[in-house]
Amino acid sequence: MFSGSIPALVTPFDAQGDFVESAYRDLVEWQIAEGSSALVPCGTTGEAATLTKDEQFAIVRVCVDQARGRVPVIAGAGSNDTRVAVANLIAAKEAGADAALMVPPYYNRPSQEGIFQHFAALAPHAPLPIVLYNVPGRTVTDIQPATLARIVTAFPTVFVAVKDASGVLQRVSEHRALVGADFCQLSGNDDMALGYNATGGVGCISVSANVAPRLCADFQAACAAGDYAKARDLNDRLFALHVALFTDASPGPVKYAMTKVRPGFPDGLRLPMTWPSEASRAAVDAGLAQAGLV
Template sequence: MFSGSIPALVTPFRDGAFDESAFRKLVDWQIENGSSGLVPCGTTGENSTLSNAEHHRVIEVCVEQAAGRVPVIAGCGSNDTMNALLHMNFSKKSGAAAALVVAPYYNRPSQDGLLAHFSYLAEHSDLPILLYNVPGRTVTDLQPETVCELARRFPRTFIGIKDASADLSRVTDHRMGIGKHFAQLSGDDELALPFNAAGGVGCISVTANVAPKLCAEFQAACAANDLELARELNDKLYPLHYAMFEDSSPGPCKYALARVHPWLSNELRLPLVPCGEKARIAVDAALEHAGLL
């Protein structure tokens, strides 16, 4: 269902509020530059600092502005199963194509708890779910056995995974345990090349916020098995992948976007603050390396 370069969109703020006008421009720019889908309200979208009303408005605006040109995968994760279901129900009504649901964070459920959490969501909503595993942030690790079991129990619901575990062997685990129809998307930009080589079909990307055209071209080269071009584009993007995490994300990403687009504010919500000088230097150098400045 999903493949290619899919940005995990930042949520623009201005004077503390959601900057809807800037977000609409960002959505249009992403689609015009080849992004194959959009993810509002993911980690990069600072979803943990949004009220439910704001969360839902961001999703609603994204679906409205995309206007069917590309699918919208709405960030619906929560460490509260009922709140995740609330987000999913709203996203379904708004016209989202799927929900991106992260493994519950902070409360650290067991694998049985994860099975129960995701099974409940599948049983109470017919919106397709893209699993999201990012143990570096959640501490909880969605093991391949659990992913395969969910796909076996609910094959029409669990249609893929955003894997940010940094364990490339899992691409093969999932492919052999579920099948090629299960969309495997990298959650780590810097690992997208070997991830795709192992059987992945794209990336839910931080870097694509800033470099959508290059990221889309890179994914297209991978899909065409043009390894030489994929390497060339990956080398161009590689410093930017790392610069995006020189400080707490999405600080460097918002700084980079403000450098590229004056209509985007470099504003974050507490407890996040704008990135420091070291990160700004790294971002500027990476933007120049990629030919974006």
């Protein structure tokens, strides 16, 4: 259902921490013009954890309105409370999103059975297709391949894809063996996207695409065409940037990078997120230079 380069959009805030709608609309427009194949508002990179529910789905609505159906919108909508997650799915649908990105419950640390039951409880109420988002480094909850297969097999029309940020490359092959080669697998790690695609992935929900949308789209197109020589060249060009954007707490480094490639882009962050360190900014500068973006 989804493929290619899909930016996990940053949310522009001013110095007071207020949402800057005009900058967000400009960002959406730029992303579409540069070849991004879908958009993810209010994910981790969009600082969803610092947004109220009303703010979150108002921002999703702005993204949908600006995209005007030209690319799909996958709204971040997860929660560690199953009942809240159900309400978020409904809110995402009402905001006009095409799908929802849902993490397993974080902090609670449910068992694999608890993870399955969480998603099983969402399925009857899901007004949108769901992209499972496995990011154990943040949630401390890992959707094991057997559990993913159980979820997808039980509800195949609801759970249509996975964003896999587990960092375990063999998961692509394990998922293919368990749920079939046609199940949509998207990398959640820019620095692993080359290997991920080579083993069966079809795209990346990307942080780097915020600042390098054309290069990331070209990289994904080369992978899809089987032109791995070109894909490797583009990956080499982007790799230092991929790494640099995580040299301090995200999304601090990517917001700094945005001010370099989009002069005037609002540089506000909401606490507890802070501006990246001097060393991180230097790494970002070097990554942007290597990519030819500055």
